[in-house]
Amino acid sequence: MFIVDVGILQEIRSSGITRPTVRSGTKQPSFLELFHSTRLWAGLDLPQNTSKRINLQGAYLINYDFTDRVTVVTGAGGGIGEEIARMILASGGAVIMLDVKPEPLDLPGESVNRLYGQGDLTNEEYVTKVINEGAKRFGRIDYLANVAGVLWFDKDVSLLEMDMDVWDEVFAINLKSMVHTARAAVPHMKEAGFGAMVHFSTIQCLRGDLAPQDAYSTSKAGVGALSRSLAMQLAAQGIRSNAIFPGPAQTPMQERWDTPEKVAAVASQIPLGRVGSTRDLANAALFLLSENASYITGVDLVVDGGLLLR
C-alpha cells in the first residue's frame, strides 16, 4: 500500500524527526538510502507515541519533496487545483497559481513561494506573462498542472441542440487554455532538460450519457490527446506528460450535491462506496508530477473509485 499524504509528512516533521536525505531529482537514491527512507517515513522507525499517533501500520509512504521545484497550477483558486497548490506549498515547493477567482486564504508554506495570477486562462497573452514572470522570479519551471475547467449544466447540453457560442467558450477554457499554459511552460522545461505535466480530463469523455454535457466531454477527450501528443514529442527531452481522468469528486464544480442525501446517492453508484475528495485527485497529480513517476509518460490515469467498471 502506498500512502500519499503531505499532512502526515507535516506531522512527522513537527514530531522533530529529521527527514532522510533522499530527495527527488536527477540522482537516483541507492537501495540502502531508499530502504532507510521508506522505513523512517513509513513510521517503522518512529518513537512509539508518534508511530501510534500516525498509525501508518507499516505502509510505504511516497516521499514528496517539492523543495527547489516550481509548479504552475491552473484552477488554483478552488477545488482540486487549490488542493494541489496547497500540497505542493506545504511540501516546500514554489507555485505559480492561476485562476479567475481571487487567491484562497490561509495558504501553507512561505508566501515568497507563491505567485498568484488572477485572470482568464483563455487569454494567451496573460497566461504567458504570468508564467514568464514566475519563471523569472523562481528561476525555473519544473511542473505544470492543467486543472482549470468548466462544466455548465444549464447551457452545455446535447451537441444537436446547444448554442455554438457556448460550445466555443467551453472549448476555449477546457482545452485551448491548456495549449496556452503548455506553450508558455514547456520552453522553460526544455531549457532545463527536465519537466512533467498533468492535464485534467474526465471519465465522462470515455462513455455516453442520455443527459449529456457534450462540449464538456468532447473538449475533455481532447485533453487526453493533447497529453499523449506532448508526451511523445517531449520524452526525448526529459519532459513527461500524463492525463488524469477523474470520476465524481466533491468540489465547487459539483455544488449541486448540496445535501448528505444527494452525496450518498452519488456514492451508492461508486464501487468504492464514496465520492472522491480533492485530496484523492491531488494525490494522483502529485504522484504523476513527482520523480516517483519518472518512468511514466503518456498515461491516462482513471481516478474514479471504480465507477468506470460499472
Ligand SMILES: NC(=O)c1ccc[n+]([C@@H]2O[C@H](COP(=O)([O-])OP(=O)(O)OC[C@H]3O[C@@H](n4cnc5c(N)ncnc54)[C@H](O)[C@@H]3O)[C@@H](O)[C@H]2O)c1
Ligand atoms: N469535480 C468533479 O467531479 C470532476 C470530475 C471529473 C473531472 N473534473 C475536472 O477536474 C478539474 C478540476 O475541477 P474541480 O472539480 O476542482 O472544479 P472547480 O470548479 O472547483 O475548479 C475549477 C477552477 O477553474 C477555474 N476556472 C474556470 N474557468 C477559468 C478561466 N477561464 N480562467 C481561469 N480559471 C478558470 C475556476 O475559477 C475554478 O476555481 C476540472 O478540469 C474538471 O473538469 C472534476
